[in-house]
Amino acid sequence: MEVNCEGCAGCCIDWRALAPDPSDHERRGPREPLDDAYNFVPLTRGDARDFLDAGLADALTPRLWRDESGVETDGVSLAAIDGRPAFFVGLRKPPKPVGPFDADPTWLPTCAFLDPTTLQCRIHDEETYPDECADYPGHNLVLGQETECERVEAVFGDDRLPDGDPPEDLDGFLLGPQALGEKVFVFPDPERLTGVVARAAADELTDEDRALFVAAAVASAPGTTTVNRDRFESALSEARAADSWVGRAIAEWEERAAEVGSPAPDPAVARRVEDERGAPETPGWDA
Numbered sequence: 001m002e003v004n005c006e007g008c009a010g011c012c013i014d015w016r017a018l019a020p021d022p023s024d025h026e027r028r029g030p031r032e033p034l035d036d037a038y039n040f041v042p043l044t045r046g047d048a049r050d051f052l053d054a055g056l057a058d059a060l061t062p063r064l065w066r067d068e069s070g071v072e073t074d075g076v077s078l079a080a081i082d083g084r085p086a087f088f089v090g091l092r093k094p095p096k097p098v099g100p101f102d103a104d105p106t107w108l109p110t111c112a113f114l115d116p117t118t119l120q121c122r123i124h125d126e127e128t129y130p131d132e133c134a135d136y137p138g139h140n141l142v143l144g145q146e147t148e149c150e151r152v153e154a155v156f157g158d159d160r161l162p163d164g165d166p167p168e169d170l171d172g173f174l175l176g177p178q179a180l181g182e183k184v185f186v187f188p189d190p191e192r193l194t195g196v197v198a199r200a201a202a203d204e205l206t207d208e209d210r211a212l213f214v215a216a217a218v219a220s221a222p223g224t225t226t227v228n229r230d231r232f233e234s235a236l237s238e239a240r241a242a243d244s245w246v247g248r249a250i251a252e253w254e255e256r257a258a259e260v261g262s263p264a265p266d267p268a269v270a271r272r273v274e275d276e277r278g279a280p281e282t283p284g285w286d287a
């Protein structure tokens with residue numbers, strides 16, 4: 001596998017607003033995500049733990065799914081396992097001023113950790129770099145599914161996937177029962193989600209709401225639906241206390257942003273919004 005990522009970041013940005021015929025690949029099949037995110041990055045339990053330990057839990061957000069045969073909360077029937085709502089934990093995508101594929105700067109939902117000026121990942125060399133990102137697009141190649149690289153190629157040209165042979169080692173590759181408690185989690189106390197699910201469906205989750213899911217993921221046991229109660233409560237306290245550069249930058253981006261797809265200021269404004277708050281720098285493509 002070999003990818004050509006310079007000037008792309010197609011798997012880190014929701015670039016549907018730039019596409020004449022946007023992909024809907026995450027919303028096919030019987031379970032539809034409650035959120036509207038594109039290229040959601042599902043974290044492993046270990047990844048979630050690393051973000052929590054690094055004080056970055058305020059960068060995380062859940063994904064729940066609608067499922068007619070699931071459990072109902074706030075009038076929404078949710079996909080569930082053993083009667084409890086199932087979820088992923090992933091990375092938040094605030095609107096940022098970015099110009100992927102040589103586009104003019106545009107407000108687009110962008111991974112909290114993508115540097116808008118270089119279109120490189122700020123945590124590429126850190127403990128927190130998610131398995132899913134390290135492996136991408138390896139899972140798709142193993143499963144014979146279309147990759148984001150190919151979707152970008154189809155719209156903007158360039159050879160984004162010079163070598164599409166599946167890689168041999170994929171750390172975060174978990175399917176079916178293997179994923180339970182490792183990448184697919186269950187929320188232990190559905191009553192505690194009253195009001196939360198309605199806010200999730202309205203894209204109005206609060207920091208407190210998001211912290212609940214981070215805590216449940218970290219307190220999960222691999223291969224089971226068990227969630228350790230004491231671990232949940234201590235992780236919840238840690239997640240609630242997160243007040244990182246990334247959480248503060250997200251709040252400012254959300255306040256400043258115009259409509260998704262509309263012209264944006266020079267991405268260099270990120271130096272003040274992100275770098276000056278302590279975001280790790282990226283080397284640029286000449287490095």
Ligand code: SF4
Binds near residue numbers: 008149
């Ligand atoms: S979509 Fe493919 S080529 Fe583009 S940044 Fe992601 S991995 Fe790289």
Ligand code: SF4
Binds near residue numbers: 012129133
């Ligand atoms: S963590 Fe880095 S590689 Fe992964 S989606 Fe975010 S910016 Fe992209």
